[in-house]
Amino acid sequence: MDWRSDYDAVSCRVTRCPASVTEAIARYLSVMGLRFGAFDFIVDDHDRWWYLETNASGQWGWLAEACDLPMTDAIVAELLARA
Incomplete structure (x- = not known):
């Protein structure tokens, strides 16, 4: 599925x-040693959150x-606070 095909x-x-x-x-950010990550989720009609990926x-x-x-x-504020 690529949402960009029908923006x-x-x-x-x-x-x-x-x-x-x-x-x-x-926890994910800590374990992976990341200060930032763009997390992709889908929330279905039953309000369940489905993890897709982290960039x-x-x-x-x-x-x-x-x-x-x-x-x-x-x-920016979050990154500066952790600097």
Whole structure:
């Protein structure tokens, strides 16, 4: 599945990760020795989160723009806090 094949059909909405997902992401980053990762998930109709992949240098700028989110500021602040 490649969502880019029909970009006009893609929708996004702001949501909060369940605590279990947030904790799993933090563990993954720690184990892999990463300070950043772009995590891809699908959330199904039953609100189940399905992990797809992690990109250590994933692209997220398009998502920040599509959802009008201050992701750049948040990522920079997080990276600087850990420097």
